[in-house]
Amino acid sequence: MAEIQIKNVAKTFGSYQALHSIDMTISDREFMVLLGASGCGKTTLLRIIAGLETPSVGEVWIGDKRVDHLPPRQRGIAMVFQNYAVFPHLTVFENIAFGLRMNKLDDATIKERVNRTANLMHIEQLLQRYSGQLSGGQRQRVAVARALAMEPDVILMDEPLSNLDALLRLEMRAELKGVLADSNTTTIYVTHDQVEAMSLADRIAVMHEGRIVQANNPVEIYRNPAAHFVGSFIGNPPMNFLNATKGGKGKWNVAGKSFSGPQSGQENLEFAIRPEDVTLNGGGLDAKVRIVEPLGAHNLVTCDVDGSLFRAVIDSDSKVKAGEHISLAPMQDRIRWFDPQTTLAVA
Amino acid sequence: MENKHLPYMLLLPATIFLCVFFIYPFTLVAWEAFSKDGAFTMEHFQTMTSNWKFEISFWNTLLLAAAVVPIQLALSLLMATMVSKMQKGRDIVLYIWTIPLGISDLAAGIIWLAIFDQSGYLNSMLYGLGVIDQPENFLSYQNKSTIFIAIVLAEIWRATAIMLVILVAGIGLIPKEYYEAAEVFGASNWKRFTKITLPMLKPSLQTALVLRVILAFEVFAVVAALGGTNFPVLMGETYNWQFELQDGNVAAAYALVILAISIVFTLVILRVLRVPKGAQV
Ligand SMILES: Nc1ncnc2c1ncn2[C@@H]1O[C@H](COP(=O)(O)OP(=O)(O)OP(=O)(O)O)[C@@H](O)[C@H]1O
Ligand SMILES: [Mg+2]
Numbered sequence: 370m371a372e373i374q375i376k377n378v379a380k381t382f383g384s385y386q387a388l389h390s391i392d393m394t395i396s397d398r399e400f401m402v403l404l405g406a407s408g409c410g411k412t413t414l415l416r417i418i419a420g421l422e423t424p425s426v427g428e429v430w431i432g433d434k435r436v437d438h439l440p441p442r443q444r445g446i447a448m449v450f451q452n453y454a455v456f457p458h459l460t461v462f463e464n465i466a467f468g469l470r471m472n473k474l475d476d477a478t479i480k481e482r483v484n485r486t487a488n489l490m491h492i493e494q495l496l497q498r499y500s501g502q503l504s505g506g507q508r509q510r511v512a513v514a515r516a517l518a519m520e521p522d523v524i525l526m527d528e529p530l531s532n533l534d535a536l537l538r539l540e541m542r543a544e545l546k547g548v549l550a551d552s553n554t555t556t557i558y559v560t561h562d563q564v565e566a567m568s569l570a571d572r573i574a575v576m577h578e579g580r581i582v583q584a585n586n587p588v589e590i591y592r593n594p595a596a597h598f599v600g601s602f603i604g605n606p607p608m609n610f611l612n613a614t615k616g617g618k619g620k621w622n623v624a625g626k627s628f629s630g631p632q633s634g635q636e637n638l639e640f641a642i643r644p645e646d647v648t649l650n651g652g653g654l655d656a657k658v659r660i661v662e663p664l665g666a667h668n669l670v671t672c673d674v675d676g677s678l679f680r681a682v683i684d685s686d687s688k689v690k691a692g693e694h695i696s697l698a699p700m701q702d703r704i705r706w707f708d709p710q711t712t713l714a715v716a
Numbered sequence: 717m718e719n720k721h722l723p724y725m726l727l728l729p730a731t732i733f734l735c736v737f738f739i740y741p742f743t744l745v746a747w748e749a750f751s752k753d754g755a756f757t758m759e760h761f762q763t764m765t766s767n768w769k770f771e772i773s774f775w776n777t778l779l780l781a782a783a784v785v786p787i788q789l790a791l792s793l794l795m796a797t798m799v800s801k802m803q804k805g806r807d808i809v810l811y812i813w814t815i816p817l818g819i820s821d822l823a824a825g826i827i828w829l830a831i832f833d834q835s836g837y838l839n840s841m842l843y844g845l846g847v848i849d850q851p852e853n854f855l856s857y858q859n860k861s862t863i864f865i866a867i868v869l870a871e872i873w874r875a876t877a878i879m880l881v882i883l884v885a886g887i888g889l890i891p892k893e894y895y896e897a898a899e900v901f902g903a904s905n906w907k908r909f910t911k912i913t914l915p916m917l918k919p920s921l922q923t924a925l926v927l928r929v930i931l932a933f934e935v936f937a938v939v940a941a942l943g944g945t946n947f948p949v950l951m952g953e954t955y956n957w958q959f960e961l962q963d964g965n966v967a968a969a970y971a972l973v974i975l976a977i978s979i980v981f982t983l984v985i986l987r988v989l990r991v992p993k994g995a996q997v
Contacts, residue, residue, distance in 0.1 A: 421896050442902045454897035458915040458995050467911075468901035499994040519901070 370432050371445065371522035371555045372397045373418065378427030380413055387413045388579045390427070395555060395572075400546075401584075402566040403559045405576030406602065411559045412451055414576075415525050418557065419448050431523060442471075444523070447516035451527035451559075455500040455511050461487070462496040464511055468519045486514040489544055491537075505532045510541070517548060524549070526558045530565065542568060563603060567591070575599050594705065597639065597712040606644050606669065606680045611654075613640040613706070621706075624654050624675035628699070630706050631715045638715060639707040644669070645682040646703035649689070653698030656681070658691050672697070749968035760965040764957075764973075773948040774973070780864075780939075780949065781932035784871045788928060791872065792879035797909065799880075800887045810884065814877040821874060825941025828870035829855075832862075832942065857946045867947065870938045875931060879924040886920025887913065922989045929985065930978045950974050 373395040380388040387410045395401045403411045416422040418429055420441035429437040436444050447468065456464050465483045474482075487493040490510040500508055509532045516524055529545075530538045546569055549556050560566050566573050567587045574584040575598070583595035594600035600608035613621040613630065614637055621630040623640045630638065645667075647653065656672035656679060663685055670681045670689055674697070681697050689695055706715040749760055764770050799810055816824065831837045832854045839851040854862045890913065898908045914921075936951035950970060958967035 419900055421900070441896075441900045442904070446900065448897075448900045450893060450897060452893055454891075454893040456894055456897070456912070458918075458991070467898070467903075471902035471907060499992070501996060502994045515901070 370397050371553075372430075372432060373523060373555060373557070374428075374430035375414075375418070376428040376430070378414070378417060378424045378429065380410075380417060380422065381425045386579060388417075388424075391581055393574060393581060393584060395557060398553055398555055400549060400556045400558065400569055400571045402570035402573045403557060403576060404561075404563065404566045404573055404603070407561070409576045410579045411576055412527055415448070415527055415557060415559060418523075419446055419525055420444055445521060446523040446525060447519040447521040448524070449509075449512045449516045449526040449529040451531075453508050453512040455503075455508050455515070457500045460497055460499055461492060461503070461511050464500070465496075465515045465518050467515060472519075482518045482520070483514075486518040489517065489548060490514045490541070506534070506537065509533065513541075513545075520552060521554060523555045523557075526556065528559050528561065531561070538562075538565070545569070563605060575602065577602070592703075593714065594641075595714050597641075597707045600641050600705065600707070604643060606682075608641045608643050608705075609674075609677075609679045609681075610707070611640045611675060611677055611679070612709075613638045626652075626654055628704060629701075630704070633706075633708075633715055635708065637709055639709050641705040641707060642699045642703060644680040646700045647681045647683075647697040648700070649683055649687060649695060650698040651696050653696040654679070656695050656697050658689055658693045658695060661689055661691055670695075745968045745971055748965055749972050752965070760963075760969045763963075764966050764969045769948050769953060773950050773953045776947060777933055777935065777950045778977075780867065780871070780935060781929060783864075783868050784875075785925070785928055785932055787868075788872055788876045788879055789925065792876050792883050792924070795876075795880050796883035796887055797913070799884055810881075813880060816874050817877045817881075819874070820937070822937035822941060824870055824874040825938040828866060828873070828938070829941050832866045855942060855946075860946065863943045863947050866942050867935075867939055870942060871932075871935065874938065875928065878931075879928050882920050882924040882927070883917065886917045886924075889920075890916045918989045918991050922986060925985045925989070926982050929981045933974055933978050933981075 373393075375391050375393045378388060378391045379386065391414060403414065405411055413422060417424050417437075418431075420436065420439060424437060427437075428435055431444055431446070456467065459467065462483055465486060466479050469479045469482060483496070484493065487496055490513055492507060492510050492514060495503060495507060495511075500511070503511065509529065513526070513529045516526065530541050533541060542565055558569060570587050572584055573587050573590050575582045575590065577596075577598045583590060583599050585595075590599060590603055594603065594608070597610065601610070611623050613623045613628070615633075615635070616622040616627055619629050619632050620627050621638060621640065628640065630640070654674050656670075656674045658670055658672050660671040662669040662671070666685065667682050668685050668687065668689070670683055672679045672681065672695070679697070683689065707713065708715050750756055750758070752759055795813060799806055799813075802809065819827070829836070833839070834851050834853045834855075838854070839848070842848045843851060853859070855866060894912050894916070895908055898912050903911055934951050935949055936955065939947055939949050940952060950973060954967050954970040954974070957963050957970060
């Protein structure tokens with residue numbers, strides 16, 4: 370049992386507050402992905418869970434034990450560091466074996482585990498090399514193998530595949546998902562790559578400026594962003610946002626068109642729609658096409674709607690050209706609304 | 717074209733300096749040790765080794781180094797680790813610990829003489845406390861072992877800081893991330909010291925040990941102050957032959973012996989503490 374509970378954790382560095390009251394529970398064996406812009410506090414949160422940083426306030430629980438006063442080695446975790454931290458004075462083999470030797474496993478077990486994880490990460494031919502003789506991506510895979518070999522209750526991975534080429538990353542992603550699903554490991558995984566996040570996560574926690582804005586399963590995060598930031602951060606291209614003004618009971622005026630929306634007391638709301646949730650039907654929003662980018666399966670059209678930037682993903686068969694005026698009809702059930710003051714979603 | 721020669725041009729002044737002030741005098745000394753009336757001879761070495769003091773001073777020197785250097789190594793490692801862990805006041809502690817470095821070795825010897833002397837601090841204190849009835853001469857020829865201990869203490873006091881300074885700099889160069897990784901993967905404090913600090917400190921350990929061992933073979937003033945003629949060492953004998961017995965040839969032979977053991981130990985230290993190819997940080 371390795372459920373991780375983070376209770377009201379905050380962290381300040383001098384006068385800078387890196388984390389604001391984080392509350393999060395990661396269930397046993399869950400695969401949790403932390404997603405967020407650079408500098409939002411992902412590594413800091415991971416280091417607090419690992420015990421390399423002490424929280425300024427709050428508690429960290431692993432299993433049914435409070436751990437925030439315990440040193441890292443007593444927390445039953447393994448970690449892949451963002452900067453790898455592969456020991457330069459040890460061979461790849463000894464690097465992967467490091468934690469196992471510290472746990473005093475016998476040589477046969479160590480050898481077996483090192484070979485198995487090295488095979489998994491495709492570094493079996495590098496076992497006798499030193500870290501200085503490896504490429505960045507190879508070094509990163511050593512760091513991942515070193516953590517996996519521990520077969521820990523909790524594994525913390527800080528952008529473990531960031532330095533691999535696209536193909537290898539795809540392959541490693543699948544391998545990781547397989548191994549971690551077969552083991553009893555609870556995983557927290559930091560990444561910048563949304564596709565990676567979507568494909569791996571049981572749940573995604575989106576972080577913004579030291580807070581967790583939303584933690585939910587990938588589809589929910591994508592479909593129903595809890596805040597403006599989530600919609601604008603998740604999805605490539607991200608959500609479109611337009612101003613909406615009140616136009617009667619449950620009706621909202623957006624770029625000269627009327628849409629039915631929430632029964633809110635406010636005068637203004639933010640109208641949001643994903644680029645792929647619009648169709649080229651008449652009666653929609655009037656859009657002046659600026660750029661058309663063919664992406665193979667479909668075209669990405671960047672337009673100007675009511676003076677705002679608006680992106681739409683449309684079929685690549687369409688003959689839309691730059692400079693034209695087109696009508697983009699949002700699918701009614703995919704429209705989302707946000708409060709411009711709080712930036713939170715309005716139902 | 718110009719670029720290819722530039723490094724050599726820049727090295728030239730230092731090379732000339734070394735040739736004039738080191739290689740040339742060295743060959744002169746070597747020639748003096750091996751020649752008589754312009755011809756090669758081993759006579760001076762025979763004079764040296766047949767003297768009863770040679771063997772004693774040779775073993776005394778090695779014994780002193782063997783007693784002093786390991787203690788200094790352990791002490792300086794301990795002190796360097798402590799200093800490196802300090803958040804505040806680090807510089808002040810380091811300055812205080814390195815004060816003995818600023819004192820000449822003869823002055824250091826005299827300071828310790830003032831402690832161990834028949835009318836010194838130690839005697840006054842023991843007498844004051846009633847441990848002894850009358851002052852004891854710790855440094856007389858009958859007390860060879862206390863002479864040895866006094867010299868060892870003085871040497872440790874005087875020259876540990878030189879290793880400390882090198883090791884503190886070396887430890888400061890080890891990135892924090894390796895300690896963090898080791899800690900996460902289950903290494904205790906002691907394991908982090910043996911598995912991370914020591915191996916990554918090898919280059920600094922090499923420098924510190926080579927420097928210290930060479931200095932240990934050249935020990936002279938401290939021994940002269942505390943032991944006088946009761947504890948002959950190689951450097952003291954060199955001085956004796958040169959200035960007391962006025963035989964520069966034998967003195968040169970002694971100097972070559974010191975040089976030879978220095979070279980041997982340097983090579984051994986470099987070999988034992990070498991960093992495998994590819995494992996350089
Ligand atoms: N030791 C520290 N002292 C002061 N500020 C720090 C320290 N560590 C992190 N910070 C600050 O805290 C914030 C969060 O840093 P953190 O490393 O957690 O970001 P991150 O989300 O991991 O970013 P990235 O995706 O770029 O790795 C940053 O603004 C950073 O400058
Ligand atoms: Mg980070």
